[in-house]
Amino acid sequence: MAGDTEQLLKALERMEEKITTKINNNIDQKFDCLQKELQDMKILSEDQEKRMSLIEKQLREKNLLFFGISEGEKSYEELENKIVETINKNMEIDCSYRDIEIVHRVGKKDTGKIRPVKVTFVRLGTKIKILKCKKGFESLNIYVKHDYPQKVLEIRKNLQEQVKKEREQGNQAILRYDKLIVTKRNEKPLTNSRSNFVQKRPLNITPPNTKHTEENRNEHNTFTETQHNKKNKTMSYGIRHFMQNKNTESMTPDNQ
Structure with missing residues (x-):
């Protein structure tokens, strides 16, 4: 009887552990779901606040x-x-x-x-x-x-002290709506990366000499004319060759 009682108690303990574990898992799952919903609501609220602003x-x-x-x-x-x-x-x-x-x-x-x-x-x-x-x-x-809206006025008021400090250091500081924009005293303006590679012709520089342009155009026309002459020469040679062959065939004994 004592052994049966111990086995029963152990079985009850295992059941209790399983039930407790299952309940805890369910609580954790619900807590995670609630936390996710809360995070989604927070994101939605921030988005709506930005839109309202x-x-x-x-x-x-x-x-x-x-x-x-x-x-x-x-x-x-x-x-x-x-x-x-x-x-x-x-x-x-x-x-x-x-x-x-x-x-x-x-x-x-x-x-x-x-x-x-x-x-x-x-x-x-x-x-x-x-x-x-x-x-x-x-x-x-x-x-x-x-x-400005009241919220922006409060932000600008809090930023005024920072504006004063930046100007005392010799920097340029301005408030633009609810943002502080600071330009450091020794800071150089950013240049376009393409400016190192692409250079535009200044307005005071004249365009290329038209003489060279005319010479290039003449060279191009001469080259084109040469190509046409070669093509015509080839075609003429083909026609002469065809006529010579035709005459030779007409002089064979079979045709006589």
Whole structure:
């Protein structure tokens, strides 16, 4: 009886180990599946976030923020008139109401604080022209800036310290949207690898002498004419040979 009991206990232990192993394997498989799904969701979320950022960038591409435009307008038309008149008076740019899609104040109204004006232009070219001539506003304490999303503004703010350090070292550093672009002081611009092998003729160098070109053309014509003469000579020789053979046959005794 004692031996049977020991065998039964061992059998139970083996069954317990098998069950435990199977349960653990199932848990591991489910965990791997969940981990893979989580990773796929993370990739999808990052992709959607990039797309949303790109869409937001495109929506703000034609926007400008005007700081320092005095408040007091009572209607949308008055605010629009302020923007158009400010641009036309202080810049060498012709801006009409047709060039503006929408204007509005940004933020909550607060006494003693002038809210910026966001302007959306119909064409990107109008925005670029204004940015090139924005120094015309400095005497009026009016400043023009890009309309960046809040996330990009935070990134640019954090990069300002790095920009300062790079410029102190003599390097050129600029912020382009949410990226820092640095050109080292002793860094030479990259050249095209093909430039070492392909050289274009400068404009101040005349083309090859036409005399040589004419001589080459004459040589080519002489060679072609010689080839034709050889060909005609061969054909003439073949015809003469054929006629001689024909005459010889006609003079044989059989034909007489």
